[in-house]
Amino acid sequence: xxxxxxxxxxxxxxxxxxxxxxxxxxxxxxxxxxxxxxxxxxxxxxxxxxxxxxxxxxxxxxxxxxxxxxxxxxxxxxxxxxxxxxxxxxxxxxxxxxxxxxxxxxxxxxxxxxxxxxxxxxxxxxxxxxxxxxxxxxxxxxxxxxxxxxxxxxxxxxxxxxxxxxxxxxxxxxxxxxxxxxxxxxxxxxxxxxxxxxxxxxxxxxxxxxxxxxxxxxxxxxxxxxxxxxxxxxxxxxxxx
Numbered sequence: 001x002x003x004x005x006x007x008x009x010x011x012x013x014x015x016x017x018x019x020x021x022x023x024x025x026x027x028x029x030x031x032x033x034x035x036x037x038x039x040x041x042x043x044x045x046x047x048x049x050x051x052x053x054x055x056x057x058x059x060x061x062x063x064x065x066x067x068x069x070x071x072x073x074x075x076x077x078x079x080x081x082x083x084x085x086x087x088x089x090x091x092x093x094x095x096x097x098x099x100x101x102x103x104x105x106x107x108x109x110x111x112x113x114x115x116x117x118x119x120x121x122x123x124x125x126x127x128x129x130x131x132x133x134x135x136x137x138x139x140x141x142x143x144x145x146x147x148x149x150x151x152x153x154x155x156x157x158x159x160x161x162x163x164x165x166x167x168x169x170x171x172x173x174x175x176x177x178x179x180x181x182x183x184x185x186x187x188x189x190x191x192x193x194x195x196x197x198x199x200x201x202x203x204x205x206x207x208x209x210x211x212x213x214x215x216x217x218x219x220x221x222x223x224x225x226x227x228x229x230x231x232x233x234x235x236x237x238x239x240x241x
Contacts, residue, residue, distance in 0.1 A: 013129060016131075022066075022072075022131040022132070025066045026071050026072045026073065026074075029066065029069050030069050031071060033073060034065040034071065034072050034073065036061060036065075036072070036073075038074065038076050038132075039054075040076075040077035040078045041054070041078060041121065042078070042079050042082070042084045042085065043078040043080050043113075043117040043121065043139075044088045046120065046121075046124075047125070051124075051125075052128060056128060058074070058130075059128075059130045059132075062074050062132075063131065074131065074132040075138055076122070076132045076134060076138075077137055077138040077139065077140070078114070078117075078121070078138075078139050079140050080111070080114040081140050082180075082183075083177065083179070083183060085110045085113060085114050085117075086175075087175070089106065089109045092113075093109075111141060114139075166233075167233055168229065192226040192227065193226070194224060194225060195224070195225060195228045197222070197224075197228075198223075199220055199234075200220045201217075221237050223237055
């Protein structure tokens, strides 16, 4: 028996869409609501096997929850900010186009590219057979999303969670901007020198005080790190009990 997937898969997916299978199950199931928050992919190009693995695993979880009778809420999203999209736009431009490029023009081009990529990736994800609210995705570049993020940041400020300080950051001379660690590419053969460091204890919990107090002030916690340049900025040591 041949699966004839090229023909059967589109037919099955058309049946799902026409009969709103996901929508009906997610609304009419008797159980409690189950929400899977989607960590968004970058809208900077075609999908690869990593995207497929990510979305298919999430789809397996959602379908299992639907079979358990829960109301599944799965809203896919896309990260539309950052260097990957801008660099992709610049790579697709001719030299003469880059010469007169302004930051504002680049942002407009990046936005158009991101919207086009979102549509392409959305169609591909649906072709994978992934169920979700594809008609109402979230995009990090929409004014509503940005306003919500500013609102959350404002609440963090009011609660005293935000402070101003110094921190070493990676800098890209070519892009003239700071880089996130995820955007770094280490050269082949690179070796990070590791060190052990002792952090002295400033106080002891009541439960361990009788056993360890005699060792103060020389008592410390040893840590091991491959990023010794971050030591001056460390504020605490986390210990797994």
